[in-house]
Amino acid sequence: MGRKFFVGGNWKCNGTIEEVKKIVTMLNEAEVPSQDVVEVVVSPPFVFLPVVKSLLRPDFHVAAQNCWVGKGGAFTGEVSAKMLVNLGITWVILGHSERRLVLGESNEFVGDKVAYALSQGLKVIACVGETLEQRESGSTTVVVAAQTKAIAVTYFATVHKVNCAFLKKSGDRVSNWSNVVLAYEPVWAIGTGKVATPTQAQEVHSELRKWLQENAGAEVAASTRIIYGGSVNGANCKELAIQPDVDGFLNCRELKLAGGNGNGNGSDRAVVRLWFRKLEGRKVW
Numbered sequence: 001m002g003r004k005f006f007v008g009g010n011w012k013c014n015g016t017i018e019e020v021k022k023i024v025t026m027l028n029e030a031e032v033p034s035q036d037v038v039e040v041v042v043s044p045p046f047v048f049l050p051v052v053k054s055l056l057r058p059d060f061h062v063a064a065q066n067c068w069v070g071k072g073g074a075f076t077g078e079v080s081a082k083m084l085v086n087l088g089i090t091w092v093i094l095g096h097s098e099r100r101l102v103l104g105e106s107n108e109f110v111g112d113k114v115a116y117a118l119s120q121g122l123k124v125i126a127c128v129g130e131t132l133e134q135r136e137s138g139s140t141t142v143v144v145a146a147q148t149k150a151i152a153v154t155y156f157a158t159v160h161k162v163n164c165a166f167l168k169k170s171g172d173r174v175s176n177w178s179n180v181v182l183a184y185e186p187v188w189a190i191g192t193g194k195v196a197t198p199t200q201a202q203e204v205h206s207e208l209r210k211w212l213q214e215n216a217g218a219e220v221a222a223s224t225r226i227i228y229g230g231s232v233n234g235a236n237c238k239e240l241a242i243q244p245d246v247d248g249f250l251n252c253r254e255l256k257l258a259g260g261n262g263n264g265n266g267s268d269r270a271v272v273r274l275w276f277r278k279l280e281g282r283k284v285w
């Protein structure tokens with residue numbers, strides 16, 4: 001089965017309402033290949049989800065950048081999967097390294113979030129990736145395999161004491177991989193300008209696919225999209241995209257908001273167009 005190319009924009013904690021509307025206008029005008037061959041998903045901060053959802057062209061999808069691990073309730077500051085679904089949001093990013101490393105989310109906690117979000121009907125972009133230290137010590141494969149295993153298997157009932165009746169009842173595996181996209185995002189490449197080489201990305205993506213093959217079966221391995229994130233831009237995306245196991249991107253820098261952490265040269269529209277045009281070089285199109 002062919003894997004539909006995936007282009008994701010993670011806007012992180014950036015932007016004002018005016019900037020968000022501006023980038024939505026750009027996206028609405030962008031020339032992109034048919035949604036039969038590419039899936040575009042943008043992920044604004046929580047507060048901008050309703051406005052993006054209402055203004056964005058309907059063939060593009062909207063993702064939240066996080067959600068709570070279980071049912072709502074007395075969890076100040078959190079947003080539940082059910083609330084996202086209620087708003088018409090179809091995707092959520094879980095396990096981003098910024099949440100793992102800055103906010104201390106463990107592999108198991110991320111795994112539990114993935115399981116719960118899927119149970120509520122959300123599609124999940126589940127992030128994995130090693131730090132520079134882990135790469136240099138040769139443990140990249142072990143690290144991303146452990147993160148992926150925790151996504152596939154939940155430890156919720158034993159590790160966490162937060163009430164989550166669903167997970168306690170329902171067994172322990174991602175049963176529907178078609179609603180999961182794995183995002184390999186090496187921590188050392190995020191926001192640093194140090195993109196993984198196409199070979200480095202392909203190596204890890206192929207290891208992840210092998211892990212899926214061994215643990216979730218050949219069909220899941222062949223059909224699950226594994227996307228890359230970390231300093232992707234219009235200039236480097238084509239070489240990455242032609243790697244056999246790179247099925248798309250999760251990216252902040254090119255789909256940036258004006259004044260964000262990208263090049264800030266005012267040519268945002270040109271960059272969006274360039275990005276999509278470069279991607280067209282991929283054979284599947």
Ligand SMILES: O=C(CO)COP(=O)(O)O
Pocket residue numbers: 010096185189190191192193229230231232250251252253254
């Ligand atoms: O973290 C990322 C996407 O989730 C990548 O960020 P950059 O595109 O800024 O490297």
